[in-house]
Amino acid sequence: MTDTDSSGVAAEAETQDEYGASAASARNVFEARALNVFYGDFRAVRDVDLDIREHEITAFIGPSGCGKTTLLRCFNRMNDLIPSARVEGSLRYHDVDLYDEGVDSVEVRRRIGMVFQKPNPFPKSIYDNVAYGPRVAGRAKKKSDTDDIVERSLRRAALWDEVKDRLNTSALGMSGGQQQRLCIARAVAVDPDVLLMDEPCSALDPIATARIEELMQEIKDEYTIVIVTHNMQQAARTSDRTAFFSVEVSETSDTRTGIMVEMNPTEKVFSSPDDERTEQYVTGRFG
Numbered sequence: 001m002t003d004t005d006s007s008g009v010a011a012e013a014e015t016q017d018e019y020g021a022s023a024a025s026a027r028n029v030f031e032a033r034a035l036n037v038f039y040g041d042f043r044a045v046r047d048v049d050l051d052i053r054e055h056e057i058t059a060f061i062g063p064s065g066c067g068k069t070t071l072l073r074c075f076n077r078m079n080d081l082i083p084s085a086r087v088e089g090s091l092r093y094h095d096v097d098l099y100d101e102g103v104d105s106v107e108v109r110r111r112i113g114m115v116f117q118k119p120n121p122f123p124k125s126i127y128d129n130v131a132y133g134p135r136v137a138g139r140a141k142k143k144s145d146t147d148d149i150v151e152r153s154l155r156r157a158a159l160w161d162e163v164k165d166r167l168n169t170s171a172l173g174m175s176g177g178q179q180q181r182l183c184i185a186r187a188v189a190v191d192p193d194v195l196l197m198d199e200p201c202s203a204l205d206p207i208a209t210a211r212i213e214e215l216m217q218e219i220k221d222e223y224t225i226v227i228v229t230h231n232m233q234q235a236a237r238t239s240d241r242t243a244f245f246s247v248e249v250s251e252t253s254d255t256r257t258g259i260m261v262e263m264n265p266t267e268k269v270f271s272s273p274d275d276e277r278t279e280q281y282v283t284g285r286f287g
C-alpha cells in the first residue's frame, strides 16, 4: 500500500527518481543476492546482487563472455538443463527461492518464459506452435478454448493480421521476424509473468527489430521483461533499467569471471554512469 497525504495524492508520485523510474510502485519480481554461477570448477558469474522490478524492461549489456546468458538462464532455471552448471547464492522470485527444493522447474518455466537469439519455432503449423504449451498445461481442452488462446496470443505478439489466413501452414515458411514474433506468441500463450529475451533481434533486420521493440513496449504493462542485447541503441530505446556486466581477469590465476559493474536507470547508464568501465563501454571505447 502507498501512503496518501492530506490532499489525497499518493506519496508514490514523490518517490519517482530523477529519471522518472518510480521506486515505490515497483515490486521486485526477482532479487538476486550473492549469486554465483559455475560450470564445473569455472566460475562464470560472481557475486551478483540485483533486483528486477515488475512491469519494467531491464536490459543486460556487456562484452561477449561476461555471463549475460548464463545469468538470464538462472531466472527460469534453464541452467538445470546443463549438467555442469551450478548456482550458489539466493535468487528470489516473488516470495520463493527459485532454487529451493520442492520448486517445480516446469512450473517455473511456464511462469517465466524465454525467447532465444535464433527464432526456434517447432516444425509444426503456426496454430500448433501457439497451442502446444496451453495443451501440455491442460489449459486448452476444447477446440474453442484453444482457438481463443491462439488468436489472443498472436494478437499480443502483433502477428494475427499477417497469419490469420494461414494458421495451418508450417511455421517454418514464415520470415525470421515473423518467426520471432511467433516465438513471443508461443511464450505468452501460457500466460507467463516474466519474459526473458536473449538477444531476440540479433537475427533480424531493422524493420523486424523495430516491430519487436514496439511489441515490447505494448506488452510491458502485462509482463516483466529482461532483455540481453549487444545493441546499445536498443538498450537505450527500450529499457527502463540497465545492468552493465564485465569480465574481470584475475591477476594471480588468469581466470575470467563475469561481474555486474552497475545497474541504474537506463538514462543514467547512458548519460552519467557511476562507473568508469560502464562509460567506456557505452561510449564504445571498450569491449
Ligand SMILES: Nc1ncnc2c1ncn2[C@@H]1O[C@H](COP(=O)(O)OP(=O)(O)OP(=O)(O)O)[C@@H](O)[C@H]1O
Pocket (backbone or CB within 6 Å): 039, 044, 062, 063, 064, 065, 066, 067, 068, 069, 070, 071, 082, 084, 258
Ligand atoms: N554450457 C557451458 N559450459 C561451460 N562454460 C560455459 C557454458 N556456457 C557458457 N560458458 C562460459 O561462461 C562464460 C559466460 O558465457 P555466457 O554465454 O553467459 O556469456 P554472454 O555474456 O552471454 O556472451 P555473449 O554476449 O557472447 O552471448 C563464458 O566464459 C562461457 O565460455
Ligand SMILES: [Mg+2]
Pocket (backbone or CB within 6 Å): 068, 069, 070, 198, 228
Ligand atoms: Mg549470450
